[in-house]
Amino acid sequence: MRWTEVGDGVLARRYEHLDQTLGLVVGAERCLVVDTGGDETHGAEFAAAIRTVTALPWIVVLTHAHFDHYFGTKAFLPCPVWAHERCRDALLAQAEADRRAWADRFRAEGKTELAERLTEAELVLPSELLTDRVELDLGGRKVTLLHPGPGHTDHDVAVHVPDSGVVFAGDLVEQGAPPAVGPDAHPAEWPHALDKLLALRPGTIVPGHGEPVDAAFVRAQRDRIR
Secondary structure, eight states, X not given: OEEXXXXXXXXXEEOSGGGBEEEEEEOSXXXXXXXXXXXXXXXXXXXXXXXXXXXXXXXXXXXXXXXXXXXXXXXXXXXXXXEEHHHHHHHHHHHHHHHHHHHHHHHHTTOHHHHHHHHHXXXXXXXXXXXXXXXXXXXXXXXXXXXXXXXXXXXXXXXXETTTTEEEEEEEEESSSOOOOOTTOOTTTHHHHHHHHHTTOXXXXXXXXXXXXXXXXXXXXXXXXX
């Protein structure tokens, strides 16, 4: 577990488990937490790590409804939890099946503790929903939550931090492994979603898994998906 600073007050927290990357954007009055991890223990660790950086109240955004990005949310309550409107529907429809499938997988791999942590985690639904985009004021810093179209899921949300040239892309971008094209992915539309992120002209893109990358990496990944 380690922090990587990708801009002034913009940080990515890297985890060996699932090669996951969570995010933090710090303003003058509030901070924005990008995804919360895969269970309440993971979420509590992330919350505690954030408190070594800032004591400001936080807002959470969930990039999409895959278990490793949202089952840690309880550790951050009470706070606003943002997501795409279809993310809430996906959580209601899929969360329990995802929980069972991954808990079974962890047990099969001998990772009993991870299976138990996931089994016991509370599902927290988003309280704030967006359709296309919404701008949040963190105090002296504005960030945009945007849905660039179907890609990894039909409800991906990216986070644009324009004053630092950073985009948190969720699993629309992955470094260190090919993008995960699951049954809820939209591979034909995915390149168009990445084009919308690239149109923001980011200097740094933070993937949901792997190390931060540049625009050239995202263009190459877009072309492979296409």
